[in-house]
Amino acid sequence: MTSVAASRAGASPRTGTGLGAIPGRVLTVTRTVIGVAARVAGLWAVATLTGRRHALPAATARAVATRLHRAGPTFVKLAQLLGTRLDLLPAELCAAFSRLYDDVPAVSPRTARALLADRLGAPPETVFARFDAEAVASGSIACVYRATLLDGTEVAVKLRRPGVERIVAADLRLLAWGTALLARTPLMRGLPAVAAVRQMSEAVAGQLDFTAEAASLVRLSAALESVEGIRVPLPHPGLADAARTSRGLLVMEYLPGLRRFSPAELGREASVRAVETALSGIYKILFLDGLVHCDLHPGNLYPMPDGTVQMIDAGFVVRLPEAARRAFTEFFFRMGTGNGRRCAEIVLSTARYPAGMDAAAFTAEMVALVDSVTGARAADFDLLRFAAGLFELQRRHGLHADPLFIFPLLGILVFEGAINDHHPELDFQELAMPYLIQALFTRR
Structure with missing residues (x-):
């Protein structure tokens, strides 16, 4: 620190x-x-x-x-x-x-102003009419500030911490x-x-690479364009160039009204709509585009009172290779339809395991595990418990999962709490089906 x-x-x-x-x-x-x-x-x-x-x-x-x-x-x-x-x-x-x-804690206002001047490549007053040096968000990698450009546009300014x-x-x-x-x-x-x-x-x-984050914001925004109700802040076209992002400065759209609303504040209708919208977006980018936003904790995903969702911070977005995307997509589909045997085949095709492993015994146990969760509602389905069961099963048989198979699980696992808090009766497997079917059977 x-x-x-x-x-x-x-x-x-x-x-x-x-x-x-x-x-x-x-x-x-x-x-x-x-x-x-x-x-x-x-x-x-x-x-x-x-x-x-x-x-x-x-x-x-x-x-x-x-x-x-x-x-x-x-x-x-x-x-x-x-x-x-x-x-x-x-x-x-x-x-x-x-x-x-x-x-x-955020860096001091004095340091924030010095960082901005150092990384902007121009006197701040020639670009900004106002820069609020009190951070609106602060993490271990960077701090985010609110600012106004000379033309009156409100922007968010993300500054990487010094050193x-x-x-x-x-x-x-x-x-x-x-x-x-x-x-x-x-x-x-x-x-x-x-x-x-x-x-x-x-x-x-x-996550230190703001050039990659700017590209991920653009990629996420484009991938989510067809999902109504999700907004991702775009990098500013004139100020998020590689020269600045490489130095640790990212200027992007400012999204007003971001705060953590409780389910009671949102109301049932807005809570349900926001959860279903967010999860639809996660499924769309994962199953169809091979993108995983791995950091969708409550500080990066904001359900709004009108039922829309604001998704921010693309510092940890993973693009899956096509083989990994398809393997996880099919695993999720087969799990939802109760085909534990095929789930076992997919795991065996992506994991490392010792010679002489009892594949039949592993398959039988996988079938039992999948049968125990098929069709479960979010209120009844504990993803952490299911994942623990899956990996305990693999451990007993000497299998080690491909790390690329883990990232999609991470993205959904981090989001699981929001499902249970805002919409506990949601059947998230049913919501996934249209995207799974499109990804596996209708996509060319």
């Missing part, structure tokens, strides 16, 4: 987090990794010996998540991703990680080194830890 501390002190964007801070990260990262790994490994070993691997105490899971939160932005983002790796971690830990958000890219890069190098060592231990041997951390590290590093 060095960059946050420096920002509070009002440091300049050039000196807010110097290279001298990086050696200190070695100690922070080492303490965090060893402390978390030792605590989880000990409890996990006990749970494994007693036959209750997923029975990690909830209080312990929350304590681990808190420790990772304090370690800085890299660990917050990695924890969010690890929250979906039920094939690697206990369910309670995944639940704690999936609820971990990186709401941290955060060096902190993240150093953390990821240390994590890669540490994971390579842990992968040789008896606890981790045989697990795809190195590959999983590598892919997650790429996802974390990608």
Whole structure:
């Protein structure tokens, strides 16, 4: 969190987090990794010996998540991703990680103005009539501000925190080194830890790339154009050029009225419409376009009183390869229609597994798992529990899921809470069917 501390002190964007801070990260990262790994490994070993691997105490899971939160932005983002790796971690830990958000104090107004001047490439007064240096949103990677252009257009200005890219890069190098060592231990041997951390590290590093985020906003907006009621802010055509985004400045549309409305404030009709609209959008971009917005927590998805939805922050949008898109789409379809045998075939075609595995036994257990959830309403269907069952089944048979198969699950898992809060009786499998059928049977 060095960059946050420096920002509070009002440091300049050039000196807010110097290279001298990086050696200190070695100690922070080492303490965090060893402390978390030792605590989880000990409890996990006990749970494994007693036959209750997923029975990690909830209080312990929350304590681990808190420790990772304090370690800085890299660990917050990695924890969010690890929250979906039920094939690697206990369910309670995944639940704690999936609820971990990186709401941290904003940089000082003085630093924000200095960052804007440094990254804009022009005097701010020649572009902005007003720039409010008090952030409207603040995360571990960036802060967002409201501003007005000279022509009166309201815009949102996203500024990457000073020096955060060096902190993240150093953390990821240390994590890669540490994971390579842990992968040789008896606890981790045989697990795809190195590959999983590598892919997650790429996802974390990608959230620093505002050029990619600008492109994702355009891509999401275009993909969602046919879904009425969803709005995605577009990058400003003249100010979101690569020269500025590469320096950590992203200017985009300002969406007014963004706040978290409770279901009671929205009312039943608006809540139902907003949930169905949002989920339709998620299904459309996932099953038809192969796009996964992996960060749709309540701070990035806003149901509005008129039943529409505002979807923001495209820093963690994954484009699935065609094979992965089609595999997950068919898995979801076969799960919804109760075809557990085909679900098993899809999993076996995308996962790694040892020679001599009992495919027949795995298939029989998959059939039973799918039968237990077919046709369930959102109020009755616990995605986390289903995913835990799926990955526990894979673990027993020595299978390791392809990380690309995990990202779609992440996108839906993060959104699941909104379904249960706003529209508990929704049959989300039924809502998915038109998109699944189009993707699998009518798309050319």
